[in-house]
Amino acid sequence: MLKDLFVKKKKYAAIPSEHAKQDVPEGIMTKCSNCKKIMYSKELIKNLKVCMNCDHHHPMTAYERISSLLDEDTFIEYDKDMISKNPLDFPDYVSKLEKDRQKTKLNEAVVTGEGEISGIRLVIAVMDSSFRMGSMGSVVGEKITRAIEKAKELKVPFLIFTASGGARMQEGVLSLMQMAKTSSALKLFSDQKGLIISVMTHPTTGGVSASFASLGDYNFAEPRALIGFAGRRIIEQTIREELPDDFQTSEFLLKHGQLDSVIHRHEMKDTLGNILDLHQVGGEFDDR
Incomplete structure (x- = not known):
């Protein structure tokens, strides 16, 4: 019929059905x-x-960051199969570790290895906050220490990207011991004139910020990263003062002389490449 030729359009879009929603890839x-x-x-x-x-x-995953920084096909991973145990028999710790392994496809909260940036060989460690919030347990400390020792053996620079909520409480004092172990390894490396570059990303807090994260010859950070030891509320309650809005950000630390630079992610590879190049003499690592 004639009236069927003229259909009044709906003013409002129909709400998608549950089936339609499921068709959109997660x-x-x-x-x-x-x-x-x-x-x-x-x-x-x-x-x-x-x-x-x-x-x-x-936040970037450890492998995403490595891929964005290192020259193609140069990365060789260290200690990939090293996993944490449960030395204190902490309830549900093992099952939580296994859940994180399945979710992140990582065995621990740090990935270490060697590779090249702009053709310059180095050892790299990258923490991943998606695994147990990047917390520092025995395996994290051991992998970082071994990476530092490898850099010392190869006489190449050591580069670390930190992202952590601090020490892993499920491992108690064994976790806190990693602060001293990693710091000692960096001191021995530094004594041999090894170059240490630390880049702090969001967040870098607790025992990680108080140890290896802050011990670089160059200490950098990404924009607006949270960096600090104790939490904001704890400090305000302790000193009974209100802290600035930008407190514990990378920009605040830079302004107060605790960082050398805040580097945008798009400029990170070129900046690191320039620094590494400055420390090369005749194509070899300058250990003067």
Whole structure:
């Protein structure tokens, strides 16, 4: 009939059915935790996980960071199969570790190995906050210490990216011991004129910030990273004063002389390459 030729259009879009929602692949979109803008996950990853709207630096996995920094096909991983035990018989610790292994495809909260940046060989350690919040347990300390010792053996620079909530409470004093162990390894490396570059990312706190993260010849950080030892509320309650809004950010630390520079992620590889090149003499590592 004639009336069927004229169909009144709906003013409002229909709400997608549950079946339609399921057709959208999970993880295809990402909402920025800072500005709340929604963007395609692939575009965000392509931009090194830096928000295209507000420049917020989203967390990177250890392998994503290694891929963004090292020359292609130069990375050789160390101690990949090293895993944590449960020396204190802490309840549910083993099952939580296993859950994190399945979720992150990592065996621990740090990835170590060797590779090249701009053709210059180095040893690298990258912490990953997605595994137990990057907490420092016995294996994390051992892997970092072995990486430092390998850099000393090879006479190449040591580069570390930190991201951690601090010492791992499930391992008690064994975790705290890693502060001294890693710091001692760095001191021995430094005594042999080894070059140490530390880059602190969000967050770097607790025992990690108080040990190897702050012992570089160069101490850098990504923009707006949280860096500190105790929490903000604890400090305010202790000193009975209100702290500045930017307290414990990389910019605050830079302003007060605790960092050498705050480096944007897009500039990180070139900056590190320039520094490594400065410490080369005749194509060999300068150990003067």
